[in-house]
Amino acid sequence: MPVEKVFPMTQKGKEKLEQELEQLKMVKRKEVVERIKIARSFGDLSENSEYDSAKEEQAFVEGRITTLENMVRNAKIIKEDEMNSDTVTLGKNVTFQELPDGEEETYTIVGSAEADPFDGKISNDSPIAKSLLGKAVGDEVNVQTPGGEMNVKIIKIH
The missing domain is CATH 3.10.50.30 (Transcription elongation factor, GreA/GreB, C-terminal domain)
Known part of the structure:
Protein backbone atom coordinates (compact mmCIF):
# COMPACT_ATOMS: atom_id res chain seq x y z
CA MET A 1 0.00 0.00 0.00
CA PRO A 2 1.52 3.35 -1.03
CA VAL A 3 2.29 5.91 1.64
CA GLU A 4 -0.11 8.84 1.45
CA LYS A 5 1.26 12.36 1.23
CA VAL A 6 1.14 14.37 4.44
CA PHE A 7 -0.20 17.91 4.15
CA PRO A 8 1.38 20.23 6.71
CA MET A 9 -0.94 23.12 7.61
CA THR A 10 -2.06 25.42 10.35
CA GLN A 11 -5.21 24.67 12.35
CA LYS A 12 -6.86 27.66 10.64
CA GLY A 13 -5.91 26.27 7.23
CA LYS A 14 -7.42 22.88 8.06
CA GLU A 15 -10.63 24.53 9.25
CA LYS A 16 -10.85 26.48 5.99
CA LEU A 17 -10.51 23.25 3.97
CA GLU A 18 -13.16 21.57 6.15
CA GLN A 19 -15.55 24.48 5.50
CA GLU A 20 -14.98 24.25 1.74
CA LEU A 21 -15.53 20.49 1.89
CA GLU A 22 -18.78 20.92 3.83
CA GLN A 23 -19.99 23.55 1.31
CA LEU A 24 -19.22 21.27 -1.64
CA LYS A 25 -20.89 18.23 -0.08
CA MET A 26 -23.97 19.89 1.36
CA VAL A 27 -24.70 22.66 -1.16
CA LYS A 28 -22.76 22.49 -4.42
CA ARG A 29 -23.23 18.74 -4.95
CA LYS A 30 -27.01 19.12 -4.64
CA GLU A 31 -27.05 22.14 -6.99
CA VAL A 32 -25.19 20.18 -9.66
CA VAL A 33 -27.51 17.17 -9.36
CA GLU A 34 -30.46 19.53 -9.81
CA ARG A 35 -28.80 21.07 -12.91
CA ILE A 36 -28.37 17.59 -14.37
CA LYS A 37 -32.05 16.74 -13.73
CA ILE A 38 -33.18 19.94 -15.45
CA ALA A 39 -30.81 19.41 -18.40
CA ARG A 40 -32.10 15.85 -18.87
CA SER A 41 -35.61 17.23 -19.29
CA PHE A 42 -34.44 19.12 -22.40
CA GLY A 43 -34.41 15.87 -24.36
CA ASP A 44 -31.70 14.32 -26.53
CA LEU A 45 -28.58 14.09 -24.33
CA SER A 46 -26.23 13.64 -27.30
CA GLU A 47 -26.77 17.27 -28.39
CA ASN A 48 -27.47 18.80 -25.00
CA SER A 49 -24.73 21.27 -24.07
CA GLU A 50 -26.44 22.13 -20.78
CA TYR A 51 -26.29 18.47 -19.76
CA ASP A 52 -22.62 18.20 -20.83
CA SER A 53 -21.75 21.32 -18.85
CA ALA A 54 -23.53 20.07 -15.74
CA LYS A 55 -21.79 16.68 -15.97
CA GLU A 56 -18.40 18.41 -16.33
CA GLU A 57 -19.15 20.53 -13.25
CA GLN A 58 -20.20 17.40 -11.37
CA ALA A 59 -16.88 15.74 -12.22
CA PHE A 60 -14.98 18.82 -11.03
CA VAL A 61 -16.95 19.02 -7.75
CA GLU A 62 -16.52 15.31 -7.02
CA GLY A 63 -12.80 15.53 -7.80
CA ARG A 64 -12.39 18.52 -5.48
CA ILE A 65 -14.30 16.70 -2.71
CA THR A 66 -11.95 13.71 -3.04
CA THR A 67 -8.89 15.99 -2.96
CA LEU A 68 -10.11 17.91 0.09
CA GLU A 69 -11.04 14.72 1.96
CA ASN A 70 -7.53 13.41 1.34
CA MET A 71 -5.92 16.68 2.50
CA VAL A 72 -8.03 16.84 5.67
CA ARG A 73 -7.47 13.15 6.45
CA ASN A 74 -3.69 13.50 6.01
CA ALA A 75 -3.30 16.94 7.59
CA LYS A 76 -0.39 17.46 9.95
CA ILE A 77 -1.14 20.47 12.10
CA ILE A 78 1.81 22.78 12.74
CA LYS A 79 1.76 23.75 16.38
CA GLU A 80 3.14 27.06 17.63
Whole structure:
Protein backbone atom coordinates (compact mmCIF):
# COMPACT_ATOMS: atom_id res chain seq x y z
CA MET A 1 0.00 0.00 0.00
CA PRO A 2 1.52 3.35 -1.03
CA VAL A 3 2.29 5.91 1.64
CA GLU A 4 -0.11 8.84 1.45
CA LYS A 5 1.26 12.36 1.23
CA VAL A 6 1.14 14.37 4.44
CA PHE A 7 -0.20 17.91 4.15
CA PRO A 8 1.38 20.23 6.71
CA MET A 9 -0.94 23.12 7.61
CA THR A 10 -2.06 25.42 10.35
CA GLN A 11 -5.21 24.67 12.35
CA LYS A 12 -6.86 27.66 10.64
CA GLY A 13 -5.91 26.27 7.23
CA LYS A 14 -7.42 22.88 8.06
CA GLU A 15 -10.63 24.53 9.25
CA LYS A 16 -10.85 26.48 5.99
CA LEU A 17 -10.51 23.25 3.97
CA GLU A 18 -13.16 21.57 6.15
CA GLN A 19 -15.55 24.48 5.50
CA GLU A 20 -14.98 24.25 1.74
CA LEU A 21 -15.53 20.49 1.89
CA GLU A 22 -18.78 20.92 3.83
CA GLN A 23 -19.99 23.55 1.31
CA LEU A 24 -19.22 21.27 -1.64
CA LYS A 25 -20.89 18.23 -0.08
CA MET A 26 -23.97 19.89 1.36
CA VAL A 27 -24.70 22.66 -1.16
CA LYS A 28 -22.76 22.49 -4.42
CA ARG A 29 -23.23 18.74 -4.95
CA LYS A 30 -27.01 19.12 -4.64
CA GLU A 31 -27.05 22.14 -6.99
CA VAL A 32 -25.19 20.18 -9.66
CA VAL A 33 -27.51 17.17 -9.36
CA GLU A 34 -30.46 19.53 -9.81
CA ARG A 35 -28.80 21.07 -12.91
CA ILE A 36 -28.37 17.59 -14.37
CA LYS A 37 -32.05 16.74 -13.73
CA ILE A 38 -33.18 19.94 -15.45
CA ALA A 39 -30.81 19.41 -18.40
CA ARG A 40 -32.10 15.85 -18.87
CA SER A 41 -35.61 17.23 -19.29
CA PHE A 42 -34.44 19.12 -22.40
CA GLY A 43 -34.41 15.87 -24.36
CA ASP A 44 -31.70 14.32 -26.53
CA LEU A 45 -28.58 14.09 -24.33
CA SER A 46 -26.23 13.64 -27.30
CA GLU A 47 -26.77 17.27 -28.39
CA ASN A 48 -27.47 18.80 -25.00
CA SER A 49 -24.73 21.27 -24.07
CA GLU A 50 -26.44 22.13 -20.78
CA TYR A 51 -26.29 18.47 -19.76
CA ASP A 52 -22.62 18.20 -20.83
CA SER A 53 -21.75 21.32 -18.85
CA ALA A 54 -23.53 20.07 -15.74
CA LYS A 55 -21.79 16.68 -15.97
CA GLU A 56 -18.40 18.41 -16.33
CA GLU A 57 -19.15 20.53 -13.25
CA GLN A 58 -20.20 17.40 -11.37
CA ALA A 59 -16.88 15.74 -12.22
CA PHE A 60 -14.98 18.82 -11.03
CA VAL A 61 -16.95 19.02 -7.75
CA GLU A 62 -16.52 15.31 -7.02
CA GLY A 63 -12.80 15.53 -7.80
CA ARG A 64 -12.39 18.52 -5.48
CA ILE A 65 -14.30 16.70 -2.71
CA THR A 66 -11.95 13.71 -3.04
CA THR A 67 -8.89 15.99 -2.96
CA LEU A 68 -10.11 17.91 0.09
CA GLU A 69 -11.04 14.72 1.96
CA ASN A 70 -7.53 13.41 1.34
CA MET A 71 -5.92 16.68 2.50
CA VAL A 72 -8.03 16.84 5.67
CA ARG A 73 -7.47 13.15 6.45
CA ASN A 74 -3.69 13.50 6.01
CA ALA A 75 -3.30 16.94 7.59
CA LYS A 76 -0.39 17.46 9.95
CA ILE A 77 -1.14 20.47 12.10
CA ILE A 78 1.81 22.78 12.74
CA LYS A 79 1.76 23.75 16.38
CA GLU A 80 3.14 27.06 17.63
CA ASP A 81 5.34 25.36 20.23
CA GLU A 82 7.03 23.29 17.51
CA MET A 83 8.26 26.43 15.79
CA ASN A 84 11.70 27.81 16.47
CA SER A 85 11.29 31.58 16.81
CA ASP A 86 14.78 32.35 15.49
CA THR A 87 14.52 30.65 12.09
CA VAL A 88 12.10 30.56 9.19
CA THR A 89 9.79 27.55 9.59
CA LEU A 90 6.40 26.45 8.36
CA GLY A 91 3.67 28.66 9.78
CA LYS A 92 5.94 31.69 10.28
CA ASN A 93 5.69 35.13 8.73
CA VAL A 94 8.92 36.24 7.14
CA THR A 95 9.76 39.71 5.91
CA PHE A 96 12.58 40.03 3.40
CA GLN A 97 14.02 42.63 1.07
CA GLU A 98 15.22 41.92 -2.43
CA LEU A 99 18.82 43.11 -2.74
CA PRO A 100 20.26 45.54 -3.49
CA ASP A 101 17.36 47.98 -2.97
CA GLY A 102 14.01 46.26 -3.38
CA GLU A 103 10.92 46.83 -1.29
CA GLU A 104 10.21 44.70 1.76
CA GLU A 105 7.79 41.81 1.24
CA THR A 106 6.12 39.70 3.92
CA TYR A 107 4.78 36.19 3.42
CA THR A 108 3.52 33.39 5.61
CA ILE A 109 5.11 30.01 4.83
CA VAL A 110 2.33 27.41 4.74
CA GLY A 111 1.79 23.89 3.44
CA SER A 112 0.77 23.53 -0.20
CA ALA A 113 -2.86 22.89 0.80
CA GLU A 114 -3.28 26.44 2.16
CA ALA A 115 -1.06 28.38 -0.23
CA ASP A 116 -2.63 31.58 -1.54
CA PRO A 117 -0.03 34.04 -2.88
CA PHE A 118 -2.67 36.75 -3.29
CA ASP A 119 -3.28 36.50 0.47
CA GLY A 120 0.44 36.51 1.29
CA LYS A 121 0.65 32.74 1.90
CA ILE A 122 3.32 30.85 -0.03
CA SER A 123 3.76 27.10 -0.20
CA ASN A 124 6.70 25.48 1.54
CA ASP A 125 7.29 23.81 -1.85
CA SER A 126 7.79 27.15 -3.64
CA PRO A 127 11.32 28.20 -4.63
CA ILE A 128 11.25 31.24 -2.32
CA ALA A 129 10.05 29.29 0.72
CA LYS A 130 12.49 26.42 0.10
CA SER A 131 15.34 28.94 0.04
CA LEU A 132 14.18 30.74 3.21
CA LEU A 133 13.36 27.72 5.40
CA GLY A 134 15.89 27.29 8.21
CA LYS A 135 17.41 30.73 7.71
CA ALA A 136 17.58 33.52 10.33
CA VAL A 137 17.16 37.31 10.49
CA GLY A 138 20.06 39.01 8.74
CA ASP A 139 20.79 36.06 6.45
CA GLU A 140 21.24 36.85 2.77
CA VAL A 141 19.74 34.14 0.60
CA ASN A 142 20.07 33.35 -3.10
CA VAL A 143 16.67 32.28 -4.48
CA GLN A 144 16.34 30.40 -7.77
CA THR A 145 12.94 31.20 -9.30
CA PRO A 146 11.47 30.33 -12.69
CA GLY A 147 11.92 34.02 -13.55
CA GLY A 148 15.61 33.96 -12.66
CA GLU A 149 17.84 34.36 -9.67
CA MET A 150 17.30 36.91 -6.90
CA ASN A 151 19.08 37.73 -3.68
CA VAL A 152 17.12 38.61 -0.55
CA LYS A 153 17.92 39.59 3.00
CA ILE A 154 15.69 38.37 5.84
CA ILE A 155 14.53 41.40 7.83
CA LYS A 156 12.07 39.91 10.32
CA ILE A 157 10.59 36.56 11.40
CA HIS A 158 7.35 36.61 13.35
